[in-house]
Amino acid sequence: MSTKRPDRIVQIGKPIVFLLCLAPLAWLSWRLLSGEASANPIEVIIHDTGNWALRLLLVTLAMTPLRRLTGRAWLIRFRRMLGLFSFFYASLHLTAYLWLDQRFRWNEIIDDIMQRPYITVGVAAILLMTPLAVTSTRGWIKRLGPRWKTLHRLVYPIAILGILHYWWLVKADWREPALYAGILSLLLLARLPTPSWQRPRDSTARA
Amino acid sequence: MLIRRPDPIRPSQITAEQHYLRRRDFIKATAGLSAAAIGSGLLPGCEPAATAAAPVPNPKVIPDIRKSRWSTDAAPTEYKHITTYNNFVELGDGKSAPARNADHLRTRPWTIQVSGECEAPGEIGIEDLLTRFPQEERIYRFRCVEAWGMVIPWVGLPLRDLLRRFKPTSKAKYVAFETLYDPKQLPGQRSGLYDWPYREGLRMDEAMHALTILATGLYGRELPNQNGAPIRLVVPWKYGFKSIKSIVAIRFTEHQPPATWNMLQPDEYGFYANVNPNVDHPRWSQKQHRVIGAGLFAAEEPTLMFNGYADQVAHLYGDMDLRRYF
Numbered sequence: 001m002s003t004k005r006p007d008r009i010v011q012i013g014k015p016i017v018f019l020l021c022l023a024p025l026a027w028l029s030w031r032l033l034s035g036e037a038s039a040n041p042i043e044v045i046i047h048d049t050g051n052w053a054l055r056l057l058l059v060t061l062a063m064t065p066l067r068r069l070t071g072r073a074w075l076i077r078f079r080r081m082l083g084l085f086s087f088f089y090a091s092l093h094l095t096a097y098l099w100l101d102q103r104f105r106w107n108e109i110i111d112d113i114m115q116r117p118y119i120t121v122g123v124a125a126i127l128l129m130t131p132l133a134v135t136s137t138r139g140w141i142k143r144l145g146p147r148w149k150t151l152h153r154l155v156y157p158i159a160i161l162g163i164l165h166y167w168w169l170v171k172a173d174w175r176e177p178a179l180y181a182g183i184l185s186l187l188l189l190a191r192l193p194t195p196s197w198q199r200p201r202d203s204t205a206r207a
Numbered sequence: 208m209l210i211r212r213p214d215p216i217r218p219s220q221i222t223a224e225q226h227y228l229r230r231r232d233f234i235k236a237t238a239g240l241s242a243a244a245i246g247s248g249l250l251p252g253c254e255p256a257a258t259a260a261a262p263v264p265n266p267k268v269i270p271d272i273r274k275s276r277w278s279t280d281a282a283p284t285e286y287k288h289i290t291t292y293n294n295f296v297e298l299g300d301g302k303s304a305p306a307r308n309a310d311h312l313r314t315r316p317w318t319i320q321v322s323g324e325c326e327a328p329g330e331i332g333i334e335d336l337l338t339r340f341p342q343e344e345r346i347y348r349f350r351c352v353e354a355w356g357m358v359i360p361w362v363g364l365p366l367r368d369l370l371r372r373f374k375p376t377s378k379a380k381y382v383a384f385e386t387l388y389d390p391k392q393l394p395g396q397r398s399g400l401y402d403w404p405y406r407e408g409l410r411m412d413e414a415m416h417a418l419t420i421l422a423t424g425l426y427g428r429e430l431p432n433q434n435g436a437p438i439r440l441v442v443p444w445k446y447g448f449k450s451i452k453s454i455v456a457i458r459f460t461e462h463q464p465p466a467t468w469n470m471l472q473p474d475e476y477g478f479y480a481n482v483n484p485n486v487d488h489p490r491w492s493q494k495q496h497r498v499i500g501a502g503l504f505a506a507e508e509p510t511l512m513f514n515g516y517a518d519q520v521a522h523l524y525g526d527m528d529l530r531r532y533f
Contacts, residue, residue: 039292041503116490
């Protein structure tokens with residue numbers, strides 16, 4: 001007997017998604033090594049990693065509504081990997097800020113966090129992501145039981161803080177953060193329970 | 208998910224034969240500087256790999272350039288960084304877009320209209336500006352409000368030499384400048400984010416200061432379009448956004464003229480915009496700046512009052528409260 005079709009999809013899909021998630025890092029490395037980003041490499045690293053942390057977070061949040069829309073339950077099995085990659089880029093982003101940009105001048109870093117709202121919300125978002133990354137394993141899911149779901153609802157404030165961070169740091173061109181905010185709004189709206197008068201007949205029949 | 212496609216190679220990025228054949232002249236002219244820059248680059252000792260964005264130097268050499276006592280002896284930033292790391296929203300968002308879109312702008316013919324509070328309003332063409340005024344090299348520090356800096360070997364003329372020809376009256380307290388408005392040549396002007404055209408202004412004494420120049424070139428050649436060709440303002444003790452590009456109009460005014468970034472976010476970008484390490488931008492520190500082209504692990508440089516030109520310009524501001532008039 002061959003494996004079930006959805007299992008096959010996930011089996012083949014996981015390494016592909018894994019490599020796709022690494023592509024932005026590969027592209028960034030290429031630009032750094034080729035000298036294309038040599039005018040201001042620190043800026044390029046910080047912008048790229050921050051951008052991909054946000055984009056992958058939005059992709060992660062798209063899995064549940066996509067499953068609802070398409071009825072393909074296997075989509076959800078990519079969610080953890082996508083979320084962890086978002087955290088991976090966010091960690092690179094934070095490291096680049098602390099090390100390359102601030103050179104670990106802790107007094108100034110603390111001043112930044114206290115005084116500059118976009119840094120405050122950015123740091124808050126990454127700190128809040130950390131327990132979610134840690135508890136993403138099967139063991140922790142079991143250990144926490146129903147509390148796991150409650151804890152992982154933190155992803156919504158994290159996404160909002162992440163987009164605020166981006167919105168507050170742009171000089172004048174708010175179009176890209178606005179696009180992200182629009183996508184997040186749609187993804188959050190898609191999570192609202194469908195009103196009863198809009199539910200398909202058969203689901204009421206089953207109730 | 209947004210995936211940025213690599214940009215197709217534009218005809219402008221393919222080196223024309225005559226430039227290709229003359230590449231060694233340019234290499235010779237800048238060899239010493241390049242060697243210094245490579246030495247301090249990202250991969251010490253390695254020649255940076257050629258990329259599609261590698262700039263073709265402007266072929267138009269400006270003749271008879273005089274040296275100036277106002278030049279700094281700091282090593283200039285590499286030509287490729289000065290010409291591929293630009294803020295010129297009219298030619299595209301992001302630092303590299305202006306160089307890619309540079310070919311949209313046509314810089315001949317080009318005239319500057321001079322009007323307002325003066326006895327002899329009129330206009331002057333770019334060729335007259337280049338031939339009737341002696342061109343000087345001015346190697347200046349350049350400090351962007353975004354906390355990065357370069358050293359740029361400008362070529363140009365003191366702004367006051369031009370302004371005096373139009374005989375400003377005693378009512379002329381300020382000078383206002385305007386960039387070309389033409390969305391066909393400057394496609395960024397189709398965006399409604401800014402109130403086009405880009406405008407800037409100086410107080411009369413700032414405009415008449417010996418350090419203030421109209422730049423027509425850099426590295427001995429006419430300005431590449433992305434750097435504000437054919438003529439732009441350079442005020443080395445102020446943040447870069449004051450140094451308006453591709454100027455078509457100059458007006459003497461009695462009252463402080465509107466300035467683009469100041470109108471957009473008055474609490475972040477002042478009319479004066481003097482480089483000042485003691486007054487932070489509301490969102491970031493101005494105490495130090497990143498040196499463009501210095502590599503991944505280079506330390507930032509401390510930012511100096513008036514970008515290091517305090518001895519020349521501090522007197523212009525007397526006991527003005529620079530925290531209020533930032």
